[in-house]
Amino acid sequence: MLLxxxxxxxxxxxxxxxxxxxxxxxxxxxxxxxNLAEGIEEALASLPGELLAQVRLVGLxxxxxxxxxxxGKGAPVCLILIGYxxxxxxxxxxxxxxxxxxxxxxxxxxxxxxxxxxxxxxEAARKAVLERRDKVGAFAxxxxxxxxxxxxxxxxxxxxxxxxGLPSTCGHELTAQLDSIRRATTVALNARLIPILxx
Numbered sequence: 001m002l003l004x005x006x007x008x009x010x011x012x013x014x015x016x017x018x019x020x021x022x023x024x025x026x027x028x029x030x031x032x033x034x035n036l037a038e039g040i041e042e043a044l045a046s047l048p049g050e051l052l053a054q055v056r057l058v059g060l061x062x063x064x065x066x067x068x069x070x071x072g073k074g075a076p077v078c079l080i081l082i083g084y085x086x087x088x089x090x091x092x093x094x095x096x097x098x099x100x101x102x103x104x105x106x107x108x109x110x111x112x113x114x115x116x117x118x119x120x121x122x123e124a125a126r127k128a129v130l131e132r133r134d135k136v137g138a139f140a141x142x143x144x145x146x147x148x149x150x151x152x153x154x155x156x157x158x159x160x161x162x163x164x165g166l167p168s169t170c171g172h173e174l175t176a177q178l179d180s181i182r183r184a185t186t187v188a189l190n191a192r193l194i195p196i197l198x199x
Contacts, residue, residue, distance in 0.1 A: 001054040005043065007036055007062040014043035016051050025051055033064075065193045074192030075137025078102045080128060081184060082152045083109015083117055083144030094181050099188045102136065104128040108152045109144030112178075117144065120152045125159055133164040140191035142171035142184040167194040 001024070002017040008031060015026040027046035032038040044052065068074055077100045086105050089095060095103075106128070108120035129139065139160045143153040153170040160168040169191045171183040 001051060001056060003052070003055045003058045005040055005058065005060045007031055007039065007060070007064060009033075009063055009067050012036075012039040012043045014040070014047055016047055016055070036062075036064075065197065068193055068196055069189060073196065074189075075195040076100070076102065076135065077138050077140050077188050077191045078104060078128070078132045078136045079140045079142070079184060079188045079191075080104050080106055080125065080156055081142055081144075082106045082120065082125075082146070082156065084142075084180065084184070089181075097181055097185050099185055100140070100192070102132065106156070110146065110149040110152070112145055112148060114145065114149035116149070116151075120155055122155065122159065125156050126163070129160055129163050133166065136166070137195040138166055138191040139164075139168040140171075140184070140188040141168060142180070142187050144180055145178070146170065146172045147176050147178060147183070167191060167198070169194065 004015045004017060006013045010031055012029050012031045016024045018024045025047050027043045029039050029042035079098055079100050079102065081103060084105060106121050106124050107118050109117045111117050141153045141156045146153045150170060150172040153172055157168045157170050160166065169187050171187040174186050174190055175183055177183060
């Protein structure tokens with residue numbers, strides 16, 4: 001038996017799906033944005049208990065993150081770009097795509113083959129994190145060719161955890177795509193949503 005739960009902006013739906021892929025039971029409850037568990041529990045309470053006991057896999061989806069992005073909600077984020085060329089971002093006007101005004105450029109990064117292009121400037125990263133730890137809700141970290149070698153991203157993430165304990169996300173954790181600007185945007189959006197989803 002499979003259990004699917006979808007928490008939307010208005011309703012929370014729950015469905016039980018049998019081994020043959022057919023819907024066996026379904027229910028609907030109002031979504032409770034202040035505590036999503038309440039709406040989920042209400043939807044589950046309407047499903048037959050003997051069938052719930054047979055569940056071996058649960059899938060959970062939500063539109064809350066999508067809605068938050070569309071509505072411009074989320075925590076302030078510092079986007080740390082390792083090995084990115086600031087001049088190229090300015091020349092091609094990529095600033096608007098980075099979705100946060102707080103962008104820090106740190107020396108480091110890798111080549112297409114995954115070799116270190118330049119040593120990571122951990123001291124600059126430390127300074128940037130300390131300056132922002134009380135001003136942001138999360139950190140986003142994207143290294144140039146970080147999908148080919150995530151070492152610098154991981155070092156900065158570890159530094160963020162040591163110095164702040166705030167949520168942090170690395171670009172290589174979310175996508176294997178080489179498009180550095182899209183990866184930076186994706187990681188910034190993800191980091192912006194983590195504090196909301198933790199509530």
